Amino acid sequence: MTRGGGDTTKRVKTARGRTASSNRWLSRQLNDPYVRQAKAEGYRSRAAYKLIELDEKFGVLKGVHRVIDLGIAPGGWSQVVRKLRPKASVVGIDLLETDPIEGVTLLQMDFMADDAPAKLAEALGGKADLVMSDMAANTVGHKQTDHLRTMGLVEAAAWFAVEHLEPGGAFVAKVFAGGTDAEILALLKKHFRTVKHAKPPASRKGSSEWYVIAQGFKAEPLT
Known part of the structure; x- marks a missing residue:
């Protein structure tokens, strides 16, 4: 009232x-105030503010020139990158069709397809400064199954980041309650100077989503 x-x-x-x-x-x-704000500021989804808040806290967009957006649809995260870093090149991939975004190359295909990593790297034209993923698997209603399917996407995204990041680069990905699985966390800690978890204010309180933020890619030889 x-x-x-x-x-x-x-x-x-x-x-x-x-x-x-x-x-x-x-x-x-x-x-939802974030929905109203997104409409007022021209963002395609309220999820844009999750990246904005993560950037405010961790500086994930500082100095980026080449960005990969995994699970780009509807495009809110790439809109933020283009607004805050207008000179950055962005390549996004999603199974869903995504309306064009100025300065963003869009690939409509499954990120898990065998040829997806090569096509992303070719489209970007060099190593990425930031790999970001807001991907989540379609839910089937079984909590454990849904978690395993989404963490499979996170693991694939993490390996992609390890293989395609510039030294000093960053990886940001959606995970869920309980944080990142042990094996993925070990991979990230091996290859990044810092690995943290955060739940940005724009993430609904009732949601189980969290984000892992891995920064300072060390570019050590893969083993």
Whole structure:
């Protein structure tokens, strides 16, 4: 309630055929300040503010010139990179179609395909300063299965980063409650000077998502 007594919460009108979960989702969207801010500032999703907040805390976009965006759709993270680092080259990949973004090369294909890493590297034209991933596997409703599928994507993204980053580069990826699995964490700690976890304020409180931030790529020989 406001001081004047008016209720500022937008209510969702009921509609035939709409499920209760759909109503809850729509209500949450209508009353989410990050959704409103994203629309006002021209970002395609509220997820843009997660990267903005991670950059404010860790400086992940400082001095970047070449960026790989894994799971780019709908494009909010790449929009942030282009806004804050307008001279940076960005290559994004996603199974979903993504509307064009100025200065961003888009590949519509499965990142897990055998030829995806080579096509990304070719499109970027050099080693990346930052590999970022907001990927998550489609859920099947079984908590353990969903976690394993998403961590499989994180592991693939981490290996891609290790193989395609410039010395001093960074890797940022979505993980889930409990943080990064032990094997992936060991890989990151071996190849990066610092590895931290964070939950940016833009990440909904009820969400289990966290982010791993690995910085200072050491470019040691792969073993």
